[in-house]
Amino acid sequence: MITKQKVNIDEVIRVENPSDLILTRFGRFLFYSCASYLVLLILNIVLSSFFGFSVTANYISDLGSINVIPFPFMHNIICMFGGFVSLPVNFFVRKKLRIVYKSSRFSSLFVEFGVALGVIGNIGYIFLGVFSLDMAGPEGIYHGIIAFISFGGYILSIFFFSLNIVLSHKCRLKNLGLFGLVIPTVLLFLYCFFTIPIIEWFLLGSILLFLLLLNKYVFKC
Numbered sequence: 001m002i003t004k005q006k007v008n009i010d011e012v013i014r015v016e017n018p019s020d021l022i023l024t025r026f027g028r029f030l031f032y033s034c035a036s037y038l039v040l041l042i043l044n045i046v047l048s049s050f051f052g053f054s055v056t057a058n059y060i061s062d063l064g065s066i067n068v069i070p071f072p073f074m075h076n077i078i079c080m081f082g083g084f085v086s087l088p089v090n091f092f093v094r095k096k097l098r099i100v101y102k103s104s105r106f107s108s109l110f111v112e113f114g115v116a117l118g119v120i121g122n123i124g125y126i127f128l129g130v131f132s133l134d135m136a137g138p139e140g141i142y143h144g145i146i147a148f149i150s151f152g153g154y155i156l157s158i159f160f161f162s163l164n165i166v167l168s169h170k171c172r173l174k175n176l177g178l179f180g181l182v183i184p185t186v187l188l189f190l191y192c193f194f195t196i197p198i199i200e201w202f203l204l205g206s207i208l209l210f211l212l213l214l215n216k217y218v219f220k221c
Contacts, residue, residue: 027092027218027219028219030085030086030088030089030092030215030219031089031215031216031218031219033081033085034082034085034086034089034211034212034215035212036085037078037081037082037085037086038208038212040078040081041078041082044063044074044075044078045063047071047074048063048068048069051068051069051070052068053068053069055197055198055201056197056198057197058197059197059200060197060200060201060204061128061132061133061143061147062133063075064076064079064128064129064132064133064134065132065133065134066134067133072132072133072134075129075132076128076129076130076132077129078129079125079126079128079129079132080125080126080129080130082125083122083123083124083125083126083127083128083129084122084126086122086125086211087119087122087123087126089118089211089215089218090114090115090118090119090122090157091115092218092219093111093114093115093118093161093214093215093218094111094112094114094115096217096218097111097161097164097165098111107164107167107168110160110161110163110164110167111160111161111164113156113157113160114157114158114159114160114161114164115157116157117153117154117156117157117160118153118154118157118161119153120149120152120153120157121149121150121151121152121153121154121157122153123153124146124147124149124150124151124153125150125154127146127150128143128146128147128150131143131146151188151203151207154184154207154211155184155185155188155207158180158184158207158210158211159180159181159184159185161177161180161214162176162177162178162179162180162181162210163177163181164177165177165180166178166181172217173214173217176210176213176214176217179206179209179210180210183206183210184203184206184207184210187199187202187203187206188203191203
């Protein structure tokens with residue numbers, strides 16, 4: 001079992017001098033940037049709805065197609081922005097979980113897997129903004145591979161971070177850990193079985209909700 005230790009945000013981001021708030025402010029900048037990505041995504045969906053886009057009838061990737069909406073570049077920019085600002089967050093999460101909870105035989109491994117897969121997911125998400133449906137390659141193969149890497153990276157990253165959280169002693173994030181272990185995985189299986197747009201949107205929503213709440217905990221925002 002992993003035991004909890006007292007910690008403050010300065011320890012997490014290696015601020016040796018409490019008066020030096022550069023890294024603390026950078027961490028908060030990352031959190032609010034990730035939150036801004038979510039706002040931009042919602043606004044893009046709302047705006048696209050005036051051109052016939054619907055989360056019940058269209059997949060996420062349709063936001064990047066000129067055949068569906070007249071401004072697919074907005075989705076591409078939002079994807080790249082979201083991937084860039086959330087990539088360094090993985091390392092803040094690793095530091096937080098390592099300090100708050102003493103390392104055990106498996107906990108450190110879970111965190112390292114979470115970080116590595118999170119980085120893969122972020123890089124994949126950035127490239128989704130490059131290889132959107134309009135630049136998907138022969139029969140959409142480029143877009144399909146990158147989407148698989150991105151979503152797969154995020155889901156597995158959440159799974160391993162959640163394992164660390166659930167196995168931690170007296171962790172305040174138990175419910176979030178259980179959510180991360182169950183909901184994205186169940187939605188992924190449902191999507192593979194039914195392959196309908198609304199499930200894909202719920203899957204994306206579960207990923208974003210988990211990451212936003214975990215980031216809020218890490219940066220104490």
